[in-house]
Amino acid sequence: MLKTFKHHTHSMNKITVARISLLACAALANLWFAGCMPGTGAPSVPAVVTPSLHPSGSITVWSWNIAAKSLMRLIPGFNKLYPDVKVNVDMTGAQMQTRLMLSLACGVGAPQVSQLQLTDTPHYIDTGRLADLTPVAAQLRNSFPDYLWENCEKNGHVYAIPWDTGPCAVFYKRDIFQKYGIDPNKIDTWADYIQAGEEILRKSGGKTKMLPLGLDSLENMYLIILQQVRGQIFDEQGRIAINSKASQEALAIIKEMREAGICSDVQMFSQEFMAGINDNSIATYPSAVWLAGTIRDTTKDYGLGKSRWGVFRLPAVTKGGLHVANFGGSVLVIPAQCKNKAAAWAFIKYALCSRKGQADQYRNFDLFPAYLPAQKMPQVTEPDKFFGGERVGVLFARDISKISKLNITPDWAEASTYIEEALSDWAANGMHNRNFFGNLEIRMQRRLGDSISPQSLSYSENNG
Amino acid sequence: MKNEAESQWRRDIIKYRHFYLFISPFFILFAAFSLYPVLFSLFLSFMKWNGLTQWKWVGLGNFTSMLYDDILWRSLWNTLIIGLLYIPPMMILAFIFAQVLNAQWLKLRAFYRAALFLPCVTPMVVIAIVFSLIFSSEKGVLNYAIMGVGHMLPFLHLKPIPWLESESWSKTSVAILVVWRWTGYNMIIMLAGLQGIPTEYYEAAMVDGAGMWERVKSVTMPLMRPTFAFCGLLSLLGTVYMFDEIFVLTNGGPGVSSMNFGLYLFNLSFTDFKFGYASCVAYTVAVAVFFITLAGLRITRQREEAK
CATH class of the missing domain: 3.40.190.10 (Periplasmic binding protein-like II)
Structure with missing residues (x-):
């Protein structure tokens, strides 16, 4: 009986061999991904726009x-x-x-x-x-x-x-602030903000977190704070300038926020992020002006009092520092x-x-x-x-001309992948700052092929 | 002699030209949409090209870049982990379902088969919305169930799991979705395999006094081995080139903790527009997959022959 089984297995095997060979060839199909490209051709000379009085x-x-x-x-x-x-x-x-x-x-x-x-x-x-x-x-x-x-x-x-x-500011829930006796006008720096967050967390019995800051939002927060201390990812010539004092300052603030336990570990626009707009799980949303549209849209179905929300200026890194950033x-x-x-x-x-x-x-x-x-x-x-x-419009427009320009290069999207990945890893593995930006700089240099800026900390270390 | 053969060959072509004409659409389409991209991407592997500017010969530069591309290595590692997380449970479940649905005593078999097959024909966007609700860390039904169990059995100290927010759980979430989506598909293949086993073998085994477990072990399992190999291979390829499940559920995040090779390749091509480098990576991995498949095939064959 066993022999018969074996014979049967062999004949099935032949069919499978043929199938498997076909499938192995099909593995090459992924090459289509990269191979089926539109035609090349010399770059065309950019056309110039000329106005017309009567366009049609x-x-x-x-x-x-x-x-x-x-x-x-x-x-x-x-x-x-x-x-x-x-x-x-x-x-x-x-x-x-x-x-x-x-x-x-x-x-x-x-x-x-x-x-x-x-x-x-x-x-x-x-x-x-x-x-x-x-x-x-x-x-x-x-x-x-x-x-x-x-x-x-x-x-x-x-x-x-x-x-x-x-332009960025902090959207906050007035009722939560009133309930726990927090005065938004007294929040001047990120340190004040974290302190207020700790108070809300304590008084709410751990139910209300100060802000949503999941792993995928760390890069956004980093870039916001980086602008406030006039830091850069790339210098004016497109060289990598991420390893800087400014970057370290921004990272230190994010670390402080996460260590204080005031961050809700939610992804941007996830279920919890959106639900937090309507319930008491999140007290503030530090973000750009366009989030107002989402807040208005999300709250309208719940029939909540419209005066429940307020906006205060983005906290500065130090007293007298910049209260503005662009996101x-x-x-x-x-x-x-x-x-x-x-x-x-x-x-x-x-x-x-x-x-x-x-x-x-x-x-x-x-x-x-x-x-x-x-x-x-x-x-x-x-x-x-x-x-x-x-x-609110006046608040967002205030000092808008002081917003620090981030040098965006053609490599920005790829650089952003590296920054997001590194920050996420950093937060998931104990937030050890040791040479974080030095390592990130090396990785970015290897992949992007850009040189290191003379403004980089490692550049000055290596060049005396 | 040679000229004679050649002219004979030509005469044959002219004589059978209609037949050649009839089969030509396949070859034209194959050449245009399969052969050309494959050859063109081989060519691109040695070029630096963003699709717009003139290409530049970089020799083996793209291949050496791969050595330093730690996101590529992480994506390959993630691919392996996701595969290990989902392939074994999916295969076991598919086999169990196939066994149950193959049983003669079961009523409404067609209904159950259709129900189990449904997930793999459901649009991925719908699945993503449903699963993001299921995996939601604070409002999700899965954590609700976990906490329910935690209340009943407090000594387990169960806590809500950050399915999509944590680097350590994101791969598991993807694996759960994939198991749910593809078990039915594998079940259908296994069902076909089971139905291909002649009932005489089972009858003979019963006459020999084999119990149910004995029959599964000595009759079903050996005869199903080629089917398992086929499903395993499909799953291997599916893991490497998986795209939509991850794209809509986590988009590779948080960080790149759930980014697999398929998504990485997509980003390289259509976000970063590094067509030369993407071709190089695609070729290298395709060749690696080819050899791994070949090796797997050889091992399976040797085992069979050893028996």
């Missing part, structure tokens, strides 16, 4: 969620000025930027106007496939803050227009392949370079205007009922 035709704009809705809301106003331009805002959703990059590489398929994250903009400018906006946009230079505009330029040419910016923000660009650049520019100009266009976007969708004249519009400066009548 139709344009497509690629954008995502709230930002896209905000643009859609502007179309009727735009069409009053430019009735011959038909605007189609395409909320293309997931992996939009990747698809844009592929369209740029192929030379076809890109929209006439596209949104980009500010931090990705230099990477896309570096491709040489974006239209040169210098002739129409150069005169707008002083209407935008330096920390945004300088990341939209390359070699003195303008390739992107800043849209919204993400997020996006831009609009015109791909060089766009055939109707005049219409595309007319739309960008209306949406981003007009006081009304930008101010309306803040009122409707909490997109804080990068266009400085718009920050003085009533839509921005008026009291905000949701935040108990506070002039």
Whole structure:
């Protein structure tokens, strides 16, 4: 009987051998991933945008969620000025930027106007496939803050227009602060903030944490504090400058926060993060202005009193230090392949370079205007009922010109992966600071191939 | 002679041209969508190219870069751990389900089969939403259950598990999702394997006085070995190139604690746009997987022959 089994097993084995061989070949299928590329071709000369008094035709704009809705809301106003331009805002959703990059590489398929994250903009400018906006946009230079505009330029040419910016502050729950006797006006530094957090934690019996700060949010917090102490990841020449006193200061504050036990270990926009907006598990959300939109949206279904929320300025690192930092923000660009650049520019100009266009976007969708004249519009400066009548727009606009510019390089996304991974590892394994940034700097140098900045601590150590 | 053979060959082609025409679509498509990308990516492995600028020959530069790419090594390590975490329980469960659903006495078998197969045809986005609710550390149903057990059995000192927030648990969360999603698929393959075993063998074993466990051990298991090997291989490839489960559940995080090779390769290609380096990594790992598969196959064969 056993022999029969063996014979049967052998014949099945032959079939399996054939199948397995086929499958092994199928392993090569992953090569498609990297191999099925769009055609190459010499980089095209970036087309220059020239304005037209009477643009016409139709344009497509690629954008995502709230930002896209905000643009859609502007179309009727735009069409009053430019009735011959038909605007189609395409909320293309997931992996939009990747698809844009592929369209740029192929030379076809890109929209006439596209949104980009500010931090990705230099990477896309570096491709040489974006239209040169210098002739129409150069005169707008002083209407935008330096920390945004300088990341939209390359070699003195303008390739992107800043849209919204993400000045930071702390959103807090008034009722929790009142209940535990915390005065937000007395929170001046991060040390004060941590102390208040400890008090809330103690008085609430450990139920209310001060802020959400999961492993994936550490990089955001690090970058916010780094700007406050005028630190950099890369220097002006794109060399790695992360190993600095400023970085160490930022890390020390994060360590203090986590050690105090005031951080809720939740991922940004996870279930707990969102639930914390409505319950008492989290007292404050230090973040950028655009989070206000999420808070308004999340609380409206719960019928809570609208005055429950307030905003106070970002704590400084030391007394008298900077209370400002930027987190997020996006831009609009015109791909060089766009055939109707005049219409595309007319739309960008209306949406981003007009006081009304930008101010309306803040009122409707909490997109804080990068266009400085718009920050003085009533839509921005008026009291905000949701935040108990506070002039929130004024608070966010205060000292905005003092925000320290982060030097964003084309390598930023890859560098960011390394920083996020290192911080997450650091927090998960006991937060030992010993040469944290020195090691990170070496790893970044090996992968990115960038040199080390003379500003780096290791550079000065190695060079006496 | 040679010329004669050649002209004969030509004559044959002309004579059977219609047949060649009929089979040509496959070869054209294969050449355009399979052969060309594979060869092109081999070429790219020696280049530095971001898809937009002119490519630059770097020789073996990409291969040496791999040695220093600690995120690549971590992603390969994660791939191995995730595989070890999910493949054994998935195979055992799939086998048990297949055995049960193969039983003649079970009613509504078609319904159960469909129900168990359903997860692998459910859209991943839906699964991700449901699982992020299940894995939620403070509001999740899984932690709710754990705490429920903890209340009943306080000596166990159970605490809520940070499924998606902790570096040490993120891989386990991915493994749980994968077990849930792919057990039904493997079960169907195993069911086919079980149904391929002639009932006479079981009858003969029963006549010989074999009990249920004996029958499984001496009849089912040896005959199912090729099926197990097939499922194992599918799972191995599935682990290396797994993408959507991780992309939507953790996106490789926290940090890169749950980033597997598939996601890493995607990021390298379509976030960092390092097509040359991505091709090099893809080729190296594909060749490694090929040889591992070959080695596994040889070992299985040798074992069979030894018997």
